[in-house]
Amino acid sequence: MDTMLVFDRLAVRRHRDRAAKTVGRVTDVLRDAAERLLDRLDDTSRRFADALDVGGRGVVAPLLRARGIRVVSCDLSPAMAAANGGPCVAADEEFLPFAPGSFDLIVASLSLHWINDLPGALLQLRRTLRPEGLLLASLPALGTLAELRSALTEAESEIAGGASPRISPFPELRDCAHLLQRAGFTLPVADVEDIRLLYSNPFALLTDLRAAGETNAIRERSRTVPDRGLFPAALTRLPDEDGRSAVSLRMAVMTGWAPG
Numbered sequence: 001m002d003t004m005l006v007f008d009r010l011a012v013r014r015h016r017d018r019a020a021k022t023v024g025r026v027t028d029v030l031r032d033a034a035e036r037l038l039d040r041l042d043d044t045s046r047r048f049a050d051a052l053d054v055g056g057r058g059v060v061a062p063l064l065r066a067r068g069i070r071v072v073s074c075d076l077s078p079a080m081a082a083a084n085g086g087p088c089v090a091a092d093e094e095f096l097p098f099a100p101g102s103f104d105l106i107v108a109s110l111s112l113h114w115i116n117d118l119p120g121a122l123l124q125l126r127r128t129l130r131p132e133g134l135l136l137a138s139l140p141a142l143g144t145l146a147e148l149r150s151a152l153t154e155a156e157s158e159i160a161g162g163a164s165p166r167i168s169p170f171p172e173l174r175d176c177a178h179l180l181q182r183a184g185f186t187l188p189v190a191d192v193e194d195i196r197l198l199y200s201n202p203f204a205l206l207t208d209l210r211a212a213g214e215t216n217a218i219r220e221r222s223r224t225v226p227d228r229g230l231f232p233a234a235l236t237r238l239p240d241e242d243g244r245s246a247v248s249l250r251m252a253v254m255t256g257w258a259p260g
Contacts, residue, residue: 005116006169009076009092011217012114016077019213023057023083026212029197030059033251034109036193037138038063040255044134048105052128054093054137055111057212058083064107072103080213093121101130108137110251113168114217122183129258135185141192141252142172148205148247151237156230164222176252185256195249202235202245
């Protein structure tokens with residue numbers, strides 16, 4: 001088995017196909033994340049005409065069109081791609097079908113973290129940009145869902161005597177700017193946005209992750225049905241904030257320019 005293949009891409013697509021019917025449940029969170037990312041457009045005087053929306057789940061494309069930008073959307077899932085409205089393409093982020101210099105802006109909001117070859121995907125995105133085009137990307141960074149990861153590990157260790165990987169590995173913030181530089185972007189910058197999610201019913205967290213297409217797609221995940229007591233036991237371990245269960249979304253925001 002290729003140890004570089006961390007994620008089951010077929011499972012990723014199936015999860016997103018299924019989530020195309022339910023993603024509206026988490027629109028508020030996805031829009032908040034997308035708006036924080038697109039705020040970076042206000043920091044430049046450059047105006048953009050043609051954008052590629054990578055995995056925007058029906059949220060990013062309308063925000064870009066509201067800025068007067070033409071948008072083409074792509075997603076690994078055909079059903080999720082169609083949810084964006086307007087021109088769309090079912091495309092694997094690891095094998096982009098676009099010609100070099102097709103866009104002057106690429107936006108990937110919380111959509112690159114299930115990719116096995118992230119450096120290669122960033123290189124393809126850079127080639128898809130026109131000279132002096134801009135990449136805006138965000139992805140969950142180390143610390144995201146740390147509370148749930150710890151709770152599941154502790155609960156499963158107690159119940160089953162061991163734990164299976166159930167939360168995706170996330171990159172460290174310090175690695176993100178290096179990834180951009182390695183892919184040939186100029187002026188690479190990576191910073192962080194911390195979003196705290198609070199749930200009066202902790203089971204709603206699991207429902208939201210499924211609705212967003214964010215269920216476990218790690219290749220080494222357990223294929224057996226977990227003990228029925230695992231998730232109730234884990235969710236009671238989440239930290240309490242004012243009577244609600246709290247989890248973190250630590251969002252790495254990456255900006256980089258294609259060379260002129």
